[in-house]
Amino acid sequence: MSERGTALKRSSVLLLFLIGLSLAAGVALAETVYVQAKSVKLRVGKTSLDAVVTDLKFGDALEVLRKDGTWLEVQTGTGTKGWIFAGKTTATKPVGSGDDDLARLGKSVRRGEAGNVTASAGARGLDKASEGYADRAGITPRDRDAVDRMAAYRMGDQEVEDFLKEGGLGEYAK
Amino acid sequence: MRNDRARMIGLALALVMAGAWSGCAEIQQIAEETARQSGDERLAHIIRGTGTLVSGLLPISYEEEQSIGAAIALQVVARYGGVYDQPELTRYVNLVGRAVALTCDRPDIPYHFAVLNHDSINAFAAPAGYVFVTRGLLKQIRNEAELAAVLGHEIAHVSQKHILDVIQRSKRLAGVSEAGLAYANQNPDAFKMVIDAAAKKLLDEGLDQEKEIEADNLGDVFAARVGYDPTAYVTLLNRLRAVKGDDRAFFKTHPNFSNRIGAVQEVIQAQALKPTGVILEDRFTHVRGKL
Numbered sequence: 350m351s352e353r354g355t356a357l358k359r360s361s362v363l364l365l366f367l368i369g370l371s372l373a374a375g376v377a378l379a380e381t382v383y384v385q386a387k388s389v390k391l392r393v394g395k396t397s398l399d400a401v402v403t404d405l406k407f408g409d410a411l412e413v414l415r416k417d418g419t420w421l422e423v424q425t426g427t428g429t430k431g432w433i434f435a436g437k438t439t440a441t442k443p444v445g446s447g448d449d450d451l452a453r454l455g456k457s458v459r460r461g462e463a464g465n466v467t468a469s470a471g472a473r474g475l476d477k478a479s480e481g482y483a484d485r486a487g488i489t490p491r492d493r494d495a496v497d498r499m500a501a502y503r504m505g506d507q508e509v510e511d512f513l514k515e516g517g518l519g520e521y522a523k
Numbered sequence: 524m525r526n527d528r529a530r531m532i533g534l535a536l537a538l539v540m541a542g543a544w545s546g547c548a549e550i551q552q553i554a555e556e557t558a559r560q561s562g563d564e565r566l567a568h569i570i571r572g573t574g575t576l577v578s579g580l581l582p583i584s585y586e587e588e589q590s591i592g593a594a595i596a597l598q599v600v601a602r603y604g605g606v607y608d609q610p611e612l613t614r615y616v617n618l619v620g621r622a623v624a625l626t627c628d629r630p631d632i633p634y635h636f637a638v639l640n641h642d643s644i645n646a647f648a649a650p651a652g653y654v655f656v657t658r659g660l661l662k663q664i665r666n667e668a669e670l671a672a673v674l675g676h677e678i679a680h681v682s683q684k685h686i687l688d689v690i691q692r693s694k695r696l697a698g699v700s701e702a703g704l705a706y707a708n709q710n711p712d713a714f715k716m717v718i719d720a721a722a723k724k725l726l727d728e729g730l731d732q733e734k735e736i737e738a739d740n741l742g743d744v745f746a747a748r749v750g751y752d753p754t755a756y757v758t759l760l761n762r763l764r765a766v767k768g769d770d771r772a773f774f775k776t777h778p779n780f781s782n783r784i785g786a787v788q789e790v791i792q793a794q795a796l797k798p799t800g801v802i803l804e805d806r807f808t809h810v811r812g813k814l
Binding site for chain 1: 589590593594596597598600601605606608613614617618621622625626628629630631635636637653667711712714715718719748749750751800801803806
C-alpha cells in the first residue's frame with residue numbers, strides 16, 4: 350500500500366503540476382493589445398461596413414481572441430467582444446501626451462518658483478510667453494498671425510474619417 | 524558647530540528633494556523661509572538654488588511645451604518665407620497629416636500643419652505638434668503616400684519629443700537653469716535664450732543623426748499603419764538623393780540619403796510592412812496644382 354500509495358501521490362502531484370503548467374501557458378498565450386488611435390470603433394464584423402458595438406479610446410487594453418488579415422477579434426475589459434482594425438492597435442502600452450508624474454511635478458515646482466505665473470495655453474496659438482518671445486525676436490505681425498491661424502485651424506473628426514474612407518485608408522482599406 | 528551646520532544643510536536639502544518628489548513646492552518655500560528667518564541668507568539661497576536645479580532636470584509638461592512650440596514655430600515661419608496660404612492645399616496637408624497622426628504613438632494632442640513659402644527642400648516640426656513642409660519639398664513629392672511619410676517623419680519628432688530633449692540640454696548649456704520655463708513671463712530674456720538655442724539647433728545645425736533616422740523609421744511605420752504603401756518613402760528618398768546629390772549644406776542637418784534609405788528598408792523588412800498599401804497619386808496631383 351505504502352509503495353503504491355506513494356506512486357499514486359506522485360502521479361497526482363505530477364498531474365496537478367501539468368495542469369497548472371498548461372493553465373499558465375494558456376495565460377501566457379493570451380495576447381493583449383492597446384488602442385493606438387485617439388478613438389476607434391469596435392465592430393460586430395471585420396469590415397468598416399459592420400455595425401458598431403462600442404467606441405474605444407486611446408490606451409484601452411484588449412485581449413486578442415482571433416486574427417484575420419488586418420482585423421483582430423478582441424474582448425474589452427468589461428467583456429464586450431468585437432472586431433477592430435489592427436492598424437489602430439499596438440502591442441506595447443502607449444505613453445500618450447506624456448504628462449507623466451515627473452512632468453506634472455516639474456510644472457508644479459516651476460510654477461511655485463515663478464510665483465504662480467504660468468504660460469496659459471489658450472485656444473489661440475500664441476500665449477503670453479510666445480507673444481513675449483515674438484516681441485523680443487522681432488517677429489512680424491504677418492508671421493504671428495500665420496502661427497495663430499495654424500494653431501486655430503479646426504477640422505472635425507468626421508472630416509478626417511471621410512477623407513480616410515474616400516482614399517480607402519485605415520479600416521476602409523479594400 | 525560645523526557639524527550642526529552640516530546637519531542643517533543636509534536636512535534642508537533633504538526637505539527640498541522630498542518637496543520636489545512629493546510635488547510640494549511649498550516644502551521648498553518653507554525650508555527657504557525657515558533658513559531666512561534664522562538669519563542664514565546663504566542657506567536660503569542654497570535651498571532655492573537646489574530646488575531650481577531639481578526642477579530644471581524634471582521633464583517639460585505639455586502646457587509648457589505649447590509655449591515652446593509656438594515660439595519655435597514663429598522662428599520657422601519667419602526664416603522660411605512665411606506660410607503659403609492656399610486654402611485647398613492647407614486643408615489637404617492637414618487631412619493627410621491628421622490621418623497619420625491619428626495612429627502615431629502620441630495621437631492625443633492636436634497637430635497643426637502648414638506649407639512654408641520657400642523653395643528649399645525641407646520640413647520641420649516644433650514641439651506640441653507644429654509641422655511644416657516647404658513648397659520646394661512638395662514640388663518633389665509625387666503622391667499622397669510620399670507626403671504621408673514626410674509628415675509622419677515630422678510627427679515622429681513631436682511624438683518622441685526630440686526637440687524637447689534639445690531644449691532640456693540647451694537650457695543647461697546656456698546656463699539658464701535659473702530660468703524654469705514657467706519663468707517665461709517673468710524672465711522673458713532667459714526664455715528667448717532657450718528658444719533661440721533650440722531654433723539654431725533645429726534650423727542650422729540639425730538634430731542628432733540617430734533622431735533623424737528614428738523619425739524616418741517611425742514616420743514610415745505611422746504612414747503604413749494608416750494604409751499607405753511604405754515603399755513610397757524609399758522612392759522619395761531616392762529621388763531626393765538624385766536631386767540633392769552631395770549637397771553639404773543639406774547634410775549638415777540630416778544624415779546622408781544612402782544611410783536613411785538603408786535604415787528605412789531595414790524597418791520595412793523587420794516589421795514586415797506590406798507594400799500593398801495605397802499610393803493615391805491622383806488625389807495628390809490634383810492639389811499639387813495649387814502650388
